[in-house]
Amino acid sequence: MKIENIQVLRGPNLWSVNRKKLIQMRLDLQEMEQRPTNEVDGFYERMKALIPSLYNHRCSPGVPGGFYERVIAGTWMGHVIEHIALEIQTLAGMETGFGRTRETKTPGVYNVVFAYLEEKVGVFAAESAVAIAEALIAGEEYDLEKDIQQMREIRENTRLGPSTGAIVEEAIARNIPWIRLNNQSLVQLGYGKNQVRFRATMTEKTSSIAVDIASNKDETKRLLQEQAIPVAKGMTISRTEQVIEAIDRIGFPLVFKPLDGNHGRGISININTIEDAIAAYEFAAKISRRVIVERFVTGYDFRVLVIDNKMVAAALRDPAHVKGDGELTIQQLIDKENTDPRRGYGHENVLTLIDVDRDTLDLLEKKGYTLDTVPAKGEKVFVKSTANLSTGGTSVDVTDHVHPQNVFICERISKIIGLDICGIDIMAENLTEPLTENGGVVLEVNAAPGFRMHIAPSEGLPRNVAGHVIDMLYPAGKSARIPIIAITGTNGKTTTTRLIAHIVKNNGHRVGFTTSDGIYVQNTMMLKGDTTGPVSSEFILKDPTVDFAVLETARGGILRSGLGFGFCDIGVITNIQEDHLGLSDIHTLDDLARVKSVVINSVKKDGWAVLNADNKYCVEIGKKADCNVAYFSRNENNPVVIAHCKKGGIACVCENGFITIQKGDWKIRVQRTILIPLTFGGTVAFMIDNVMAATLATFLHGFKTEDIKMSLETFIPSAAQTPGRMNIFEFKDFRFMIDFAHNPDGFNGIKQFLSHIDSPLKIGIIAGTGDRRDEDIIELGKIAAEMFDYIILRQEKHLRGRTEENILDLLKTGIASEGGNTPYEIVPKEIDAIKHAMSMAKPGAFIVALSDVISNAIETVQNYQEQERNGLFNV
Secondary structure (H helix, E strand, C coil): EEEEEEECCCCCCCCCCCCCCCCEEEEEEEEHHHHHHHHHCCHHHHHHCHHHHHHHHCCCCCCCHHHHHHHHHCHHHHHHHHHHHHHHHCCCCCCCCCCEEECCCCCEEEEEEEECCCCCHHHHHHHHHHHHHHHHHHHHCHHHHHHHHHHHHHHHHCCCCCCHHHHHHHHHHCCCCCCHHHHHHHCEEHHHHHHHEEEEECCCCHHHHHHHHHHHHHHHHCCCHHHCCEEEEEEEECCHHHHHHHHHHHHEEEEEEEECCCCCCCCCEEEECHHHHHHHHHHHHHHCCEEEEECCCCCCEEEEEEEEEEEEEEEEEEEEEECCCCCCCCHHHHHCCCCCCEEECCCCEEEEECCCHHHHHHHHCCCCCCCCCCCCCCCCEEECCCHHHHHHHHEECCHHHHHHHHHHHHHHHHHHHCCCCEEEEECCCCCCHHHHHCCEEEEEECCCCCCCHHHHCCCCCCCCHHHHHHHHHHHCCCCCCCEEEECCCCCCHHHHHHHHHHHHHHHCCCEECCCEEEEEEEEEEEEEECCCCCHHHHHHEEECCCCEEEEEEHHHHHHCCCCCCEEEEEECCCCCCCCCEEEEECCCCCHHHHHHHHHCCCCEEEEEEEEEEHHHHHHHHHHHCCCCCEEEEEECCCHHHHHHCCCCCCEEECCCCEEEECCEEEEEEEEEHHHHHHHCCCCHHHHHHHHHHHHHHHHHHHCHHHHHHHHHHCCCCCCCCCCCEEEEECCEEEEEEECCCCCCCHHCCCCCHHHCCCCCCEEECCCCCCCCCHHHHHHHHHHHHHHHCCECCCCCCCCCCCCCHHCCCCCHHHHHHHHHCCCCEECCCCCHHHHHHHHHCCCCCCEEECCHHHHHHHHHHHHHHHHHHHHCCCC
């Protein structure tokens, strides 16, 4: 078997709108296409022995063991690999459950699709599943545990931490979008101007001064002490010689900890001798040049969490430990404790596996123990000096038992230090009594405190502390989103996008929009290129200045990665015509309609789908849409529109020369088509379609028709506002038009426009694109012969797997079809072709360059215009 391609889908996609995280693996079964599982001797038995948990997969029979039934009866290897990929992720602690395997139009080649939690793990699972299946087919041994452990390690290296993940999960539950901004824990919640950012448990509201204070334990203690907060007696030292001074001033027992430490690193507790004190200082000094020495206060270790100056959780923390049984050694007890199903690798479970490190050995040495010591029955032996969950500690929720005075003290501490999210470490016999009465003290205050002990305590009630963070970042009434209008279709989507953006901008919004020629904020180009995929969408949604997004969304991005947004307010499909067929398993217009419908399926339920009623594929999409639907049509008597409006629906039609909004029986005329510059005096039908789509979309969003009318009148087709969309340049003796038309439907649109042009000589400069079907390229030549008096063929770019000669031969075949005798010649380079066409032009000539590289053609023609104005024009 051969993996042809693995794609990571990160948004609504062809397979599912709701399951945004999918792996799509294109797999060629090769000779295994002729060998289902029941024809591979011993395959079922070997698979069952290697991965017995596959029994839980119900598959199509819908019962446990259902997948086994399919394997015994005979199923194809792509289906088996899908289930293996899902199960090995489950075994590694990442249960997903969704999968699909479908044969492509190429015999023996399948799309194997399955869900993932961490995309790098998903890719690994795809490759591993194929390797496992091949080993099972061949009857070879396979080290499955090695792959599972590697998946765990990849997950821990790439996943969001438990605190960050909890906040993200809470945001998802509240329908707040999120974007991961790096490969660490920097996350954006919300879109555009309504975004907020956080890293772990520090938010954009977290004061940098407060973080500096909390990071300096000495400064923290001083501020708290000045405000009558009980703290442990201590001092800060920076030299070994000062250890004796600290002992004399504070007295045993002592705690040594780095001034700038975190997560319990470098801490030594219950120090009772000078020798141990010097060793503890040197251990802490490896972490921080300055070391805090404090009186060791007996009691229990508590963590209190304060968010937005309100106490939200409290936990009793216990360092990792084992209990003796009088028989097992400490190492054996650790190994036994690690078999607890609540413990897992990294952060995968409630508790973390206990590992043996220097801290463990030091603690045991102080007791005169080694790992081979057998503790007495019931003896509690600590194997870590701090209670951090990441080192195997446990936690017990005590939120409901905190005395009101202690609540007041902790909330006051958060304000003294100035932290919006604050973790307060307290040593006390309990929190049910005031600290001032039971002798408890505040040990330190933590910026970016971990949430894991509160959201998944070992004992007690889990607390949704992430909810309090979201409440703080998005208080009632504050939106996390900005309006999104997404536009797709075969032709016209860029012009429609630009026109919608123009209308939105004229209504006072700072609009960000993506097109096939670049990314724009307002009318400033941010990035140049074909920017119609999910990365470009995210660019706009990350921009903190944007309050409205208009996103051109092409098929390529949808197929490659899915949409770059979870859902949109309005989805527009301009039309569905033949283009790009034969690529990425999209062979028919029905296939293409499935791709385009992803945008409509991603419209929120109370949003709108804006669809072309003159296109049967759009109409079919409208019948299945799970949102409001509105249609546009050049024909006011279109039966789809009539039936739709009879039910009270909304449409936009061209009636009696007007662009008209129709709802039920009433009509609102927006403007005459001949007065809308984009329609070229009402002569260009496909531009009228674009105008109707934009008018309807913006009307449905809530803009007033008089404001839409003004925007339609001020949107002038030009190289500045609509580059490559019927840009006409006036010369003294001829006119020159540049258009991006690159498929038969686009060519027919230009043909219809040229039928209104009175010219003695119409010259066309055309080229083909290599990734189209033969019949599509031939059709371009045929249409060109019908609309031009003379054709110049060129082909220097966009070969895409073909040769220049092959594309030119197909164009020539089209020109000569049906007895065509339109003269043509070949001028390979575009600039040379433009110059040659101008040299042929006689007074009144109309030259059309149907260019696939718009910027080059526009620049060339504009340069010739400048030369003519300066009297230097000579071709």
